[in-house]
Each structure stands twice: as structure tokens, then as C-alpha cells.
Amino acid sequence: xxxxxxxxxxxxxxxxxxxxxxxxxxxxxxxxxxxxxxxxxxxxxxxxxxxxxxxxxxxxxxxxxxxxxxxxxxxxxxxxxxxxxxxxxxxxxxxxxxxxxxxxxxxxxxxxxxxxxxxxxxxxxxxxxxxxxxxxxxxxxxxxxxxxxxxxxxxxxxxxxxx
Ligand code: MHO
Numbered sequence: 001x002x003x004x005x006x007x008x009x010x011x012x013x014x015x016x017x018x019x020x021x022x023x024x025x026x027x028x029x030x031x032x033x034x035x036x037x038x039x040x041x042x043x044x045x046x047x048x049x050x051x052x053x054x055x056x057x058x059x060x061x062x063x064x065x066x067x068x069x070x071x072x073x074x075x076x077x078x079x080x081x082x083x084x085x086x087x088x089x090x091x092x093x094x095x096x097x098x099x100x101x102x103x104x105x106x107x108x109x110x111x112x113x114x115x116x117x118x119x120x121x122x123x124x125x126x127x128x129x130x131x132x133x134x135x136x137x138x139x140x141x142x143x144x145x146x147x148x149x150x151x152x153x154x155x156x157x158x159x160x161x162x163x
Contacts, residue, residue, distance in 0.1 A: 002061045005098035005132050007052035008077035009085025012145040013153035014055040017076050020157035023064025028056045029138040039136050047090035056135050070111040076154050080121045098132035
């Protein structure tokens with residue numbers, strides 16, 4: 001099993017999306033990339049600790065490559081809106097790939113360049129690619145949020161797969 005870490009807006013929707021992807025064994029909502037230890041939802045909400053809402057995705061590389069996972073990440077959100085995803089704005093909603101090791105970093109940069117080259121978006125991809133800092137798991141009430149309460153804020157895997 002391999003770990004990956006993505007920020008693509010509200011983590012309820014990012015977690016919900018990746019849990020639907022074949023080859024993904026777990027997705028956990030949390031915070032990363034900020035300036036304080038032990039962040040809480042309340043503390044990161046204002047955006048001033050610079051923590052991003054992120055999801056730690058565990059996957060089986062024998063069934064799903066990291067590159068394929070990164071491609072899905074780029075398709076499930078808008079990577080061109082700085083510090084904003086849909087109605088949510090603030091640095092906690094920034095588009096970011098936190099990489100584990102040089103191989104993930106190389107693949108992430110390659111896939112990002114490919115999205116720009118594809119010309120799907122009118123403006124450049126602003127996704128940050130950085131070595132993974134500490135991942136702080138979010139509170140239990142933020143895990144599996146849409147499974148518990150219903151709702152969605154990103155495209156579903158089924159919709160993408162049907163394209
Ligand atoms: N607009 C969303 C953001 C929640 S997300 C966990 C809401 O407050 O319903 O940041």
C-alpha cells in the first residue's frame with residue numbers, strides 16, 4: 001500500500017470522491033501545510049494558520065498507479081482557482097499535492113504539466129506541489145461526512161468514469 005496526500009477544496013467531498021475509486025483502500029480527512037501543531041477545524045477555518053484541508057489517500061499500486069491517481073485528482077476539481085474551490089474560498093481550500101518522495105514529486109509535476117498542455121482550462125493550473133509535511137487527522141465528525149449526512153461538493157467517480 002502507498003500513501004498520497006491531496007488538497008482540492010472541502011475535504012468532505014475530496015474524501016468522498018477518492019473512497020469511490022477502485023484501488024483506493026482508505027481516505028482520511030485532515031489538515032497539512034500550516035504553521036501550527038494539532039490544528040482543529042475551528043482553528044483552520046479562518047485560513048490564518050495556512051493549513052489546507054487535505055485527504056490522505058491509501059492505494060494499492062498494483063491496481064492503481066500514482067500517476068492515474070494524480071490524473072483523477074486533476075479531473076475532480078478545478079485546479080486553476082487560487083485559494084478557492086467552488087463557493088469555498090481561503091487558503092485552506094487551495095489546490096495542493098503533498099508528495100511522499102522524489103518519485104511522487106516527479107510524477108505530480110509531469111501530470112500537472114500535462115493538464116496545462118491539454119488546454120482544458122483557460123488559465124494556468126495553480127496547484128502547489130510540495131514535500132508532504134505532517135498530516136494531522138481531522139476530528140471524527142469530519143470523517144465520512146457525506147456518508148453520514150448525505151450531500152456532495154465534487155464530481156463523483158462514476159461521473160468521471162463515464163466521460
Ligand atoms: N462550504 C462548506 C465548507 C465545509 S468544508 C469541511 C460548508 O461550510 O458547508 O470546509
